[in-house]
Amino acid sequence: MEPEDSGTGGPGPDIVDAGRDAAVSVSRTTRADDAGRGDDAAAGRIAELRARLMSPMPDDRLWGWIGPLLVTAFAAFFRFNRLAIPRAIIFDETYYAKDAWSILKHGVEWNIVQPVSYANSLIISGHTNIFVPCSGTACGEYVVQPPVGKLLIAVGEWIYGLNTVGWRVAPAFFGSLAILVMCRVVRRMTRSTLLGCIAGLLLSLDGLEFVLSRTGILDIFLMFFVLAAFGALVVDRDVSRDRLASAIVLQPSDDAGPSLGIRKWRVAAGVLIGLACATKQYGVWYIFAFAGLCIAWDIGARRAAGLPQFVRGALQRDGKWLPLTLGVNPLVTYTLTWTGWFVTNTGYDRDYAQQNGITTPVISA
Helix, strand or coil: CCHHHHCCCCCCHHHHHHHHHHHHHHHHHHHHHHHHHHHHHHHHHHHHHHHHHCCCCCCCCCHHHHHHHHHHHHHHHHHHCCCCCCCCCCCCHHHHHHHHHHHHHHCCCECECCCHHHHHHHHHCCCCCCECCCCHHHHECCCCCCCHHHHHHHHHHHHHCCCHHHHHHHHHHHHHHHHHHHHHHHHHHHCCHHHHHHHHHHHHCCHHHHHHHCCCCCHHHHHHHHHHHHHHHHHHHHHHHHHHHHHHHHCCCCCCCCCCCCCHHHHHHHHHHHHHHCCCHHHHHHHHHHHHHHHHHHHHHHHHCCCCCHHHHHHHHHHHHHHHHHHHHHHHHHHHCCHHHHHCCCCCCCCHHHHCCCCCCCCCC
16 A cells, blocks of 8 residues: 555645745744834834924914914004105115115116205105116116115015105015014924914014014015024924934934935025025124034034934034035025126126226126
């Protein structure tokens, strides 16, 4: 009798295959369980680092916008109410209202008829032809400040004309918008919508901010762009810390920690500080202040995350991009704001190179 006939031999092929399939299934299940436990451990580690690096934002997202918008509406009412009063050219409006009108009409600042009191009386009387008859670069007026603030005033004059409302509406708008930015920035810094709204309310009642918001001069634009640049850096602080927590766990590196690359909110801050510099050159000092602030925040973040070489990580992994985001970026933005001077031929000293025999490319363009 053959073994298979007697029933006393080894297991049949079907039984062997079934056992092998069961073993494979158990192995796959084990690996899946291990992977699941690994993912859970990684998620737990990321959550732990995030809790260490940053506090949670308030969960009142709707009121986080409604509250600041109400405060902004309150501020805007007082800034726009009777904006045309006084119906006169006050303080440095005598310069910037005329420069803005000149940029609107000619692309650059032109010489205005003299004396100043005569030009002012022409404007208040409703006349708009306030320029000295001229041709070529003889038209160009000496430029004291960069063009961005004057360009913004020119937008208001384009809409409402050369009058008190025209040259004050842009400052009133940006002065009101600064209240909203203040509310949102302080809310993010303190993690409190109430404190953010209180900060915005205090700014809305500040006498200097109120007066500058109702006067056709440049200071309110400088303040707004600096505040907005700071706000962008505050957002970057939160976003980068969230990314750092994930990168430490998912992309392990050396004791200095991972690199976060070029950060978009720092790029935005660079553009805004460039616009501040293109409003008044004094904005350049904030570049150095904000660069120092970024380095300090990066050092603090890596130290809080437990990275041994947190200073080297902040300088080599994050700081190496600061010359680009807060150096080259503002410079390019600043240069682009002078487009009107580059594309016209009547700006002050526009033909300086030709008159002085300079043939260097770009400079002689």
